[in-house]
Amino acid sequence: MVTGISSFALPRLFETQATGALDEIERVRSTLFKQTATGSRLVDAGVDAAGISIANALGAQVRSLAAGGANVQQGISLVQTAEGGLAQIEESVQRIRELSVQAANDTLTDDDRAAIQSEIDELRSQINQTANTTEFNDQPLLNGTQTDPVVVETGEAAATPTAVGLPTATTAALDLDSIDVTTTAGAQAAVATTDTALNAISAARADLGATQQGLEATGRRVEEAGINLTSALSQIQGADIAATASQTLAANLREQATLAVLSQGFANADSVRRVFQI
Template sequence: MKIHNQSAIAFSVTRYQRNETKMEKTLDKLASGLNIHKASDNASGLAVSETLRAQVRGLSQAQRNMQDGLSMLQAANDGLNNVNGLLQRARELAVMNANETMTDADRQASQLELEQLMAGINDTAHKMEFNTKKILGDNAPLVLMVGANPGQQITLDLMDTSTKALDLENLSVLTSSDASGLISQLDQAILKTADNLTVVGSYYEAIEHHMTNALVKEANLTSSLSKLADTDVAKEMMQFVSLEIRQKSDQILVSKVNQNTADVLNILTK
C-alpha cells in the first residue's frame, strides 16, 4: 500500500529551496538598490559598472577642481581691480603734480601718497593667495584637471602684478618733469593690468564651458550606470511576489501531504 509520494515531496522541497534562494537575491537587490549586488550577479556587468562609476566620480571631482579654479580667478580678478584702482589714483597724482602751480610741500605730500600706493600694489601682489598659493605675485602656470582622464586639463598662466613687473619702481612726482614722465609709465601699467583682467576673464569663461561639458557628460554616464547597476524596483517586487506565492504553495502542498500521511497512520494504528 502506498501512503506517501516521496517524489512529489522531494520536488516541492527542492523548488521551495530554489525559490528561497531567489527571494534572498531579490531582497538583497531591493534592500541595497543595486541590481548587481555582488560579482556573481553579473560578472561582466560589474566590470562595466565599476568603469562607469570611476568616470562619474572622476567627473564629479573635476567639477570641484574647476570650481576651485573659478574661485581662484575671482580672487585674482578682485586683486587686479584693486591694483587698477591704485594705478588710477597714482596717475591722478602724476597729472596733478605735472602742473607748475604745486608747491614743494604739495609735491612732498603727493610723493608720500605715491609711495603708499606702490606699497599697496606690492602688498596685493605678494599677499594675494588662494589655498596658500600666490596668484598675483608669480607667473608660474597653474594646471587644472577638467576631466576624469589623463591629459584632460587646462593650464592657467598666472600673472605678476608687483611694481617691478609693472616697471613702476623708484617713482617720483617731486618735479613737474618727473610727474609728466610718470604719466606714460602709469598708462603702460594700467594697460598691462587691463590685459591681465582680460586674460582672467577668458580663463573664467573657458572653465565655465568645461564645467558645462563635464556636467552633461556626468549626467549621461550616471544615467547609463543607473540602467546597468540600479535595481528595477517594480520588476523585483513582481518577482518577489511571484516567488512568495510559489513558496506558499509548496508549503501548503508539503504540509497537506504530511497531514494526510499522519491521518492514514493514525487509522492504521487503531
C-alpha cells in the same frame, strides 16, 4: 512505484529535491529583497556579471567627473580672487597716474610735489600689500612666487587640463618703484610709466577673464557629461520594482506549494513533480 527506486528511497529522493528547491527559492527571494531595498538590480555578480562590470566603469567615470567639476569650481574661484586683486591694484595705479599728471603742473611748488610723492609712496605700499596678500587656499597669486601655471584637472578622459597663468603685480614688476614726481620731468615720466603698467594690468585681467569663461564652459560640459553618465548608470543598475514584486510573489507561492507537499509526507509523487515544474 518508480522503476529502480525502492519505496523507502522515494520519499528521501523527494525530500532532497524539495530541499534543493527551497534553497533556490530562498536565494532568489534574497536577491529580490536586496533589489527592492536598494533600488538596484545589480546586487551581486550572479545577477549580471557583465552589467556590474559596465556599471563599475561608468561609476568610476561619474566620480571622476564629479571631482573634475569640483576642481573647475575651485579654479574659477581662484581666477576670480586673482582678478579681484588686480582690480584693486589697477585702482591704485590709476590714482598714481592722476597724481603724476597733477605733479607735472609747473604751478606746483616743491612742497606740493613732495606731498604728492608721499601719497604715491603710500599707494605703492598698498599695491605690494595687495599683491602679497591676494591668496587662494594659502597660495599667493600675484606676488610672483607662483611661477608655473596652476593646472586645473577636469576629469575628462580625453581633455587637456586647463592651465591658469598668474601675473606678477608688484610695484617692481610693474616698474612703479622708479616713479619720482618731485620734479616736473619726473612727473611727466611717471605718467608714461603708469600708462604702461595699466596696459599690463588690463591685459592680465583680460587673460584671466578669458580663462574664467573657458573654465565655466568646461564646467557646463563636465556637468552635462556627468548627468548623461549617471542616467546611463541608472538604467543599467535600476531595478524594475513592479517586476521584482511579481517575481517575489511567484517565489512565495512556489515556496508555499513545496512546503505543502513536504507536509503531506510525499504521499503523492505526481504532486511533487508538478511543484518542481512551476
